[in-house]
Amino acid sequence: MSLDNYLYLSAILFTIGAVGVVVRRNAIVVFMCVELMLNAANLTLVTFSRINGTLDGQVIAFFTMVVAACEVVVGLAIIVTIYRSRRSASIDDASLLKR
Amino acid sequence: MQPLLTIQGPEAALFWFLAPLSVAAALGMLLVKKAVHSALLLAWVMITLAIFYIAQEAVFLGVVQVIVYTGAVMMLFLFILMLVGVDSSDSLTETIAGLRPIAITAAVGLGGLLVSLLGRATLGREPIGLEIANNAGNVQGLAQFLFSKYVFPFEVVSALLITAALGAMVLAHHQRTNPRPSQREQAINRFRSGSLAGAAGLPGPGVFARHNAVDVPALLPDGTPAPSSISATLKARGDVLDSGQFQLDNVDTTVVEEK
Numbered sequence: 001m002s003l004d005n006y007l008y009l010s011a012i013l014f015t016i017g018a019v020g021v022v023v024r025r026n027a028i029v030v031f032m033c034v035e036l037m038l039n040a041a042n043l044t045l046v047t048f049s050r051i052n053g054t055l056d057g058q059v060i061a062f063f064t065m066v067v068a069a070c071e072v073v074v075g076l077a078i079i080v081t082i083y084r085s086r087r088s089a090s091i092d093d094a095s096l097l098k099r
Numbered sequence: 100m101q102p103l104l105t106i107q108g109p110e111a112a113l114f115w116f117l118a119p120l121s122v123a124a125a126l127g128m129l130l131v132k133k134a135v136h137s138a139l140l141l142a143w144v145m146i147t148l149a150i151f152y153i154a155q156e157a158v159f160l161g162v163v164q165v166i167v168y169t170g171a172v173m174m175l176f177l178f179i180l181m182l183v184g185v186d187s188s189d190s191l192t193e194t195i196a197g198l199r200p201i202a203i204t205a206a207v208g209l210g211g212l213l214v215s216l217l218g219r220a221t222l223g224r225e226p227i228g229l230e231i232a233n234n235a236g237n238v239q240g241l242a243q244f245l246f247s248k249y250v251f252p253f254e255v256v257s258a259l260l261i262t263a264a265l266g267a268m269v270l271a272h273h274q275r276t277n278p279r280p281s282q283r284e285q286a287i288n289r290f291r292s293g294s295l296a297g298a299a300g301l302p303g304p305g306v307f308a309r310h311n312a313v314d315v316p317a318l319l320p321d322g323t324p325a326p327s328s329i330s331a332t333l334k335a336r337g338d339v340l341d342s343g344q345f346q347l348d349n350v351d352t353t354v355v356e357e358k
Binding site: 025032056 | 106107110111114115118121122125126128129134137138141144145148151152155156157159160163164167168171172175176179180182183190193194198199202203205206209210213214217218222226227228229231232233237240241243244245248249252253256259260262263264266267270271273
């Protein structure tokens with residue numbers, strides 16, 4: 001087994017996350033799929049850190065985690081705010097700007 | 100393709116055991132109906148990734164992954180899921196016609212592109228491994244980088260964290276535009292709202308000799324279940340029991356007297 005397999009795994013997970021963002025309608029599930037994509041990217045960073053023999057990749061993966069945590073906090077607050085006014089967590093219902 | 104650092108023994112076994120499981124869980128995330136199940140499957144994917152990080156000599160990141168992602172982030176997700184509750188957006192029916200085939204075609208394209216690119220790319224040298232970089236310990240090595248080369252991004256990220264916390268507070272804060280009605284006003288409104296049916300409050304759930312819980316509707320005088328006696332959440336979840344099964348003619352009423 002070579003280290004490439006980790007990269008293949010992360011590519012597959014990233015693709016699955018991308019499909020989830022497009023296909024699912026519940027805003028929270030869409031958010032979880034974005035998290036899956038971020039995690040897949042982190043696996044790539046960690047694997048390349050090992051291939052290159054420096055810890056830079058791990059530091060950047062650490063920053064990604066912090067940014068992802070911020071994103072979750074603000075994103076879920078937005079979802080709750082939308083739910084409070086529109087009584088729905090469906091991404092199809094948040095279409096006020098269209099009309 | 101350049102042969103990369105071969106990994107034998109335990110790590111290869113771990114990879115071939117956990118990688119299919121994590122891909123299956125990620126696929127399951129797309130296919131299950133309930134958002135809570137998606138969240139649990141995502142937590143499993145994150146735990147497998149944490150194990151991979153530890154196997155790849157990134158011990159600190161593995162531990163942080165468990166604490167931050169499966170601990171804090173997924174707990175937050177579950178918390179919001181419980182707050183928002185069940186609604187129609189959980190259904191898997193597609194609302195935009197033809198979206199699903201296009202999405203799957205695009206995904207196969209993207210995945211194929213990524214995988215074939217990785218298969219063709221070569222680094223031109225052997226992978227190095229982290230033995231030298233982790234010489235003084237993984238945490239020490241990361242700290243060395245964080246507080247020297249990456250100190251400015253570190254500060255920026257801390258500012259981002261504080262901003263996000265503030266933003267969440269601003270978004271979650273709910274300004275009342277009208278004062279909360281007092282009990283007296285609520286009672287007056289109930290009596291003036293046209294029908295007197297709900298004036299004394301909604302009926303409680305059914306109380307039966309053999310079952311006394313909130314999931315059975317009370318019976319109206321004509322024997323039909325009263326829909327207003329059951330919480331709407333239980334109805335949406337499909338957890339309401341039929342009160343017919345607790346009626347007296349269905350229940351064995353013969354009493355065995357004890358001596």
